[in-house]
Amino acid sequence: MADEPLVLGIETSCDETGVGIVRGHTLLADAIASSVDEHARFGGVVPEVASRAHLEAMVPTIQRALKEAGVAASDLDGIAVTAGPGLAGALLVGTSAAKAYAYALGKPLYGVNHLASHICVDQLEHGALPEPTMALLVSGGHSSLLLAPDITSDVRPLGSTIDDAAGEAFDKVARVLNLGFPGGPVIDRMAREGDPEAIAFPRGLTGSRDPKYDFSFSGLKTAVARWIEAKRAAGEEVPVADVSASFQEAVVDVLTRKAVRACKDHGVDHLMIGGGVAANSRLRAMAERRCEDAGITLRVPRPKLCTDNGAMVAALGAEMVARNRPHSAWELSADSSLPVTEPHVPAPGHEHRHGVPHSHHGHGHSHDHVHEVSKDNLYS
Amino acid sequence: MLLLALDTATPAVSAALLSCDPAPDGGRPAPRVLAEAREVDARRHGELLLPAVDRVLDEAGLKLDAVTDIVVGVGPGPYTGLRVGLVTAATFGAALDVPVHGLCSLDGIAYAAGIEEPFVVATDARRKEVYWARYADFRTRTTDPAVDRPADIAEQVAGVPAVGAGAVLYDGTFDGLRADGPEHQSAAALGALAAEKLARGETLLPPRPLYLRRPDAQVPANYKVVTPK
Ligand SMILES: [Zn+2]
Numbered sequence: 001m002a003d004e005p006l007v008l009g010i011e012t013s014c015d016e017t018g019v020g021i022v023r024g025h026t027l028l029a030d031a032i033a034s035s036v037d038e039h040a041r042f043g044g045v046v047p048e049v050a051s052r053a054h055l056e057a058m059v060p061t062i063q064r065a066l067k068e069a070g071v072a073a074s075d076l077d078g079i080a081v082t083a084g085p086g087l088a089g090a091l092l093v094g095t096s097a098a099k100a101y102a103y104a105l106g107k108p109l110y111g112v113n114h115l116a117s118h119i120c121v122d123q124l125e126h127g128a129l130p131e132p133t134m135a136l137l138v139s140g141g142h143s144s145l146l147l148a149p150d151i152t153s154d155v156r157p158l159g160s161t162i163d164d165a166a167g168e169a170f171d172k173v174a175r176v177l178n179l180g181f182p183g184g185p186v187i188d189r190m191a192r193e194g195d196p197e198a199i200a201f202p203r204g205l206t207g208s209r210d211p212k213y214d215f216s217f218s219g220l221k222t223a224v225a226r227w228i229e230a231k232r233a234a235g236e237e238v239p240v241a242d243v244s245a246s247f248q249e250a251v252v253d254v255l256t257r258k259a260v261r262a263c264k265d266h267g268v269d270h271l272m273i274g275g276g277v278a279a280n281s282r283l284r285a286m287a288e289r290r291c292e293d294a295g296i297t298l299r300v301p302r303p304k305l306c307t308d309n310g311a312m313v314a315a316l317g318a319e320m321v322a323r324n325r326p327h328s329a330w331e332l333s334a335d336s337s338l339p340v341t342e343p344h345v346p347a348p349g350h351e352h353r354h355g356v357p358h359s360h361h362g363h364g365h366s367h368d369h370v371h372e373v374s375k376d377n378l379y380s
Numbered sequence: 381m382l383l384l385a386l387d388t389a390t391p392a393v394s395a396a397l398l399s400c401d402p403a404p405d406g407g408r409p410a411p412r413v414l415a416e417a418r419e420v421d422a423r424r425h426g427e428l429l430l431p432a433v434d435r436v437l438d439e440a441g442l443k444l445d446a447v448t449d450i451v452v453g454v455g456p457g458p459y460t461g462l463r464v465g466l467v468t469a470a471t472f473g474a475a476l477d478v479p480v481h482g483l484c485s486l487d488g489i490a491y492a493a494g495i496e497e498p499f500v501v502a503t504d505a506r507r508k509e510v511y512w513a514r515y516a517d518f519r520t521r522t523t524d525p526a527v528d529r530p531a532d533i534a535e536q537v538a539g540v541p542a543v544g545a546g547a548v549l550y551d552g553t554f555d556g557l558r559a560d561g562p563e564h565q566s567a568a569a570l571g572a573l574a575a576e577k578l579a580r581g582e583t584l585l586p587p588r589p590l591y592l593r594r595p596d597a598q599v600p601a602n603y604k605v606v607t608p609k
């Protein structure tokens with residue numbers, strides 16, 4: 001539909017410079033420049049290396065996205081950007097670029113939450129999100145179970161990791177096995193040749209008195225390292241495929257078990273899985289089986305939409321425009337620890353005005369809320 | 381020419397709008413500062429820059445699309461803040477389809493100092509170091525910008541007139557400190573210098589950061605063994 005909002009989204013919270021363009025629920029462009037190769041020899045993302053790469057890649061990636069989408073910048077209805085959470089210096093490059101772009105084009109700016117964006121991206125794959133949506137977000141940076149009654153205004157954290165993120169555990173185990181960085185894809189590949197039941201690795205926080213929806217992967221990671229070290233100390237060969245499969249099974253078992261339980265407990269009949277680890281083939285397979293058994297519809301976007309990208313930011317931005325949410329101020333700051341409960345960062349004076357329709361979206365970032373407030377006063 | 385100048389390489393977040401038209405008698409064009417906004421806050425570059433741009437345009441009664449050239453200080457300066465100016469300038473340039481010129485940020489401070497004899501400019505590079513360069517006069521830099529510990533360059537700068545927050549911070553080393561010299565960057569000075577150079581047909585720097593240091597990153601030796609000894 002031509003009257004759906006056309007939004008460009010910028011994502012720079014970690015090591016991917018992403019610029020996506022969407023029209024409503026339709027993906028038009030998903031341009032990515034990654035600095036992952038520059039981080040590989042460090043065994044993890046180096047913030048300063050990421051920030052330098054974002055600066056280099058920013059404008060070329062915007063231009064690539066516009067070309068890919070075949071739209072003119074002047075036709076955009078808004079510019080969305082990840083305001084947080086993420087690496088502070090990296091976020092700052094994206095927010096500064098988004099502000100400059102929005103200002104130069106005379107378009108409204110929407111600073112949005114990275115986690116809510118990971119959920120909202122599924123609209124590009126499977127259409128409108130059911131309300132509420134249950135979401136399991138798993139990546140190198142996050143492991144969260146979220147309940148989202150309204151992705152633009154109401155996202156509730158049910159649980160998260162108390163130590164390492166799931167993706168981090170993959171990276172660390174890959175390092176112990178000398179498989180390189182990032183660890184997720186290579187362990188997934190190795191695991192296909194291995195026996196997931198060869199080694200009984202621990203399932204963190206699954207006792208009856210443990211928090212129901214929180215995760216812990218640090219103990220698992222240590223158990224795997226000890227197991228490998230014992231083999232090496234005994235002069236035996238480490239069965240890389242079996243270790244990979246058994247470790248992966250432990251992670252995926254806990255993730256899917258808790259996610260399905262959260263759906264049942266909250267009466268939600270579908271589950272979306274996002275984040276880089278959602279690309280894991282075993283996670284997808286086990287989630288499919290367990291959801292089917294429980295009568296839950298599973299929604300997992302294609303892998304490229306699960307990892308960090310600009311399209312997910314554009315998708316949430318488009319939803320903000322469609323629902324008339326207030327835009328952000330030019331003073332918008334990057335917030336490395338933006339709470340998941342804040343799907344976007346409206347201009348001051350708008351914080352508690354969700355659901356109030358705003359007619360004024362095109363221009364004027366400092367005055368449009370003034371008469372809203374005074375109108376309230378007049379009629380109160 | 382309507383020039384927008386930005387600099388975020390020092391604690392000052394600065395934006396200025398300058399016009400630079402040929403003099404009526406055909407003489408050298410004199411840059412005119414139409415508006416300048418400047419706030420000193422080393423921690424809020426990201427929040428302050430766009431509102432500063434908005435203010436200078438508002439004050440001059442102009443819209444961004446009237447700008448014909450953008451000049452940005454490329455540092456050296458603490459990276460996180462420095463990148464705010466650079467990415468803002470680059471994005472404006474792309475959106476407006478106008479050229480973006482880079483200029484060494486120390487040169488703007490030197491120009492603002494207006495000193496006609498040899499002197500040095502030093503800014504705070506944190507970690508007990510300074511970014512600095514030597515000048516023959518306020519328009520002419522004679523060394524590449526460098527990052528050094530003050531003690532290591534003490535002999536070179538002893539008795540030499542000095543300006544900038546780095547010289548203020550280490551005035552024992554920079555003992556020729558000019559008490560009335562500029563401490564931080566002013567985009568108006570940077571823009572005026574750029575306008576002069578452009579009018580002379582000079583090519584300025586590409587708008588890319590002068591970091592002068594490699595990122596702090598250690599290649600991990602190996603993973604930490606977890607088996608208790
Ligand atoms: Zn992410």
